[in-house]
Amino acid sequence: MLGREIVPGVHAVGAVDWDRRLFDELIPLPNGTTYNAYLIKGSEKTALIDTVDPSKKEELLRNLRKLEVRRLDYVVANHAEQDHSGSLPEVLAAYPEALVVTNAKCKALLIDHLHLPEDRFVVVEDEETLSLGDKTLVFKMAPWVHWPETMFTYLVEDKILFPCDFLGSHFATSELFAAQEQEIYLAAKRYYAEIMMPFRSHVQKHLERVEKLPLAFIAPSHGPVYHHPEFILSAYRDWSSDRVKNEALIVYVSMHDSTAQMVEHLAEALIDQGVKVTPFNLTFTDLGELAMALVDAATVVLGTPTVLGGPHPSALYAAYLVGALRPKTRLAGLIGSYGWGGRTVEMVSELLKPLRAELLEPVLVKGLPREEDLKKLEEMAKVIAQRHREWELLT
Structure with missing residues (x-):
């Protein structure tokens, strides 16, 4: 991702995996994938939204160094699955002052899967906020899209939603934003079908909640950033509806x-x-x-x-x-x-x-x-x- 700017103070710092062709040893990936992480620099504090798959940890750290990130106050873990949280141990080692911000369920899973120490966590509840100075994060619990501990993070001032797996797509691309709409549509539909469809009732509920937010961007943890949020929201409305x-x-x-x-x-x-x-x-x-x-x-x-x-x-x-x-x-x-x-x-x-x-x-x-x-x-x-x-x- 090379530390590309979404808006001033917010950068995409994740990694593109051009060659991955199978996910969870089950799901075909004809277009590869991305592991998206986002750096938010406030006037007082700096936060990283998610990390990357362990195979790409060096790329994430290199992107942070390119942006001259000398101090990282928080790492927000929206989801415990390893393709998003698997590089947490390396990030926490590189930034010993950083605290992991997540919910109680996700904390328990991260401790089980990654053996992280309990004193590195800050536990948040639904709708709790975290100030970075001139930027404010709001945490929204979103269980079962697609794990029980999933949450979304919303950046109030810039109207950016970071929904982790929700609304994402397995699509490797050098473009930051979703410009290739037809290709992205098909990749997002495949992603919905394979990962989100079993939780359709939960998708409907969380979609309604997301649609009430002022949205300028949706920045998922896989695939490009949606700079026209209605594109993916309307697709999800159709796919998750009761219409056949x-x-x-x-x-x-x-x-x-x-x-x-x-x-x-x-x-x-x-x-x-x-x-x-x-x-x-x-x-x-x-x-x-x-x-x-x-x-x-x-x-x-x-x-x-x-x-x-x-x-x-x-x-x-x-x-x-x-x-x-x-x-x-x-x-x-x-x-x-x-x-x-x-x-x-x-x-x-x-x-x-x-x-x-x-x-x-x-x-x-x-x-x-x-x-x-x-x-x-x-x-x-x-x-x-x-x-x-x-x-x-x-x-």
């Missing part, structure tokens, strides 16, 4: 073509009914792309062959993922084939329970689908389209 779109996702895997034939027939039947269809072949699918599609889709249908009495492992994982992400999907279905029997319906139904969606009558066939099986798929398509009409999605 006239779209059915068919998430499937096929071993000997039986399930693939069923998927093709169902897709054609849905198209005939006026429903937009997006198939995801799990053999090739980027799970981040699937997560993004789940943000809006009214219906999800899982297609799987039976393997050793249950769903194909890829389909099992996809069902678990859909259930864990808890999209606002209203309708869920299951199709597939089997050789002699199994517990596919029971296993998939259990994994999809967190969706709280209406479950369609499964269509499972023995071997290759026959004409009567294809008719059942056409009936499934009609039911899906009818539900979409009832939700006024078809125009």
Whole structure:
């Protein structure tokens, strides 16, 4: 970030990770990421908002030295996860006078994860303020976007919100501000889908609170700074709302073509009914792309062959993922084939329970689908389209 100025006295001092391609050993990062930290120089005190991933600690310290930061009074920890707080030990060693400002839950996690000494902490409550002289910080507790200890920091005089992971994007860029809006939109939607969507009700609550603030900038801990805050706020309003779109996702895997034939027939039947269809072949699918599609889709249908009495492992994982992400999907279905029997319906139904969606009558066939099986798929398509009409999605 090279110590770039957002407004006088406020600099971005974090790091760009151009090469990272996997987060938490789970989430694909096609565009890399940034670990954002922000330096605020008041007339009396200086504060650092968050740190960076431990792999980039030297870059953070180098940026602070370039800005000639000889004294650091406070390090605000909005979130205990290591990509934001992992460099705290090195920062505190470089600035022995600095105190960590955070809430009680975050303090406990930082002590557990980083073994920081208790005497280096200042614990704050919701809406508590901290004066840096001519700049004032307000702390706003924001649990479950996406950890229980998350908080936001608001800089009153410059109208800057530092929401940590909330409203962020995994997007490596040399630009300080979100100028590439289309690319940022897609990166932010992927980020929302993979990280924030399971906490949609909390997202709605915290979004309402944020929207009441006078905002000139939103400076998240991943991705560029939003110099037009309405861009990301309006996107989050849409994504986290209860509205779904006239779209059915068919998430499937096929071993000997039986399930693939069923998927093709169902897709054609849905198209005939006026429903937009997006198939995801799990053999090739980027799970981040699937997560993004789940943000809006009214219906999800899982297609799987039976393997050793249950769903194909890829389909099992996809069902678990859909259930864990808890999209606002209203309708869920299951199709597939089997050789002699199994517990596919029971296993998939259990994994999809967190969706709280209406479950369609499964269509499972023995071997290759026959004409009567294809008719059942056409009936499934009609039911899906009818539900979409009832939700006024078809125009």
